[in-house]
């Protein structure tokens with residue numbers, strides 16, 4: 417038995433609404449996924465993008481199975497998701513959403529605790545808890561509550577049972593294998609009337625619509641499985657007792673804090689890509705770089721949504 421191929425799982429139905437009808441959006445062009453210092457070969461028949469005909473969710477098939485992916489994550493611990501980010505703007509948004517300065521917060525995908533630390537520094541009172549697959553270095557400085565070890569879409573999430581006022585899930589929803597489990601857990605984790613703030617890629621935004629989801633830089637990552645837009649999120653949320661109270665498109669958080677030199681560099685790359693999208697990877701390789709598609713400094717290819725638990 418081929419040990420690599422045996423670790424890829426076909427996805428035959430929409431992970432969000434379970435519909436089987438779908439539109440084939442083609443295969444991602446790359447034959448391997450870069451992850452930290454690794455190059456993970458994709459299966460011989462490639463990775464395809466599908467769009468659910470019922471709800472509009474875009475999803476990949478096949479996916480790496482959970483144990484396979486977890487092993488890669490552990491090998492690259494510290495190399496990924498450790499980039500510092502200034503969360504002052506997000507903390508202000510949390511305060512506006514909560515409508516007060518004291519609320520119990522659970523940050524999903526907390527990594528090194530930057531968001532929780534920013535809340536503490538801004539004087540937000542209340543619990544500051546975290547949920548993540550691993551206890552990343554740096555989390556302890558920011559934690560003032562529980563650490564829940566696991567994934568949001570677990571079928572058996574164990575925690576204190578405390579119900580939070582606000583849950584944040586920034587750059588989490590694209591990682592979900594089982595969105596329906598995730599929504600059920602969110603409902604259990606939140607107090608009635610509580611809010612969940614979500615940031616993730618928007619597959620219906622201009623950039624992926626123009627160049628194709630299969631070529632989107634965001635779809636090239638092994639850990640990104642599904643790609644939301646407003647309709648599937650709103651539908652899936654409604655089924656689980658949430659209403660969408662805010663939706664806006666924005667740039668990925670790494671794009672929102674670029675300096676002038678980085679913006680100039682990325683604009684030049686984006687201009688090149690607009691002229692010749694199919695040749696971009698070859699030119700990048702000639703310069704000793706990897707990349708299928710630059711990330712435009714101005715592309716609003718993400719969304720921030722706020723859901724309220726009924």
Ligand SMILES: [Zn+2]
Pocket residue numbers: 430431432433434435468469470471472473648
């Ligand atoms: Zn669907």
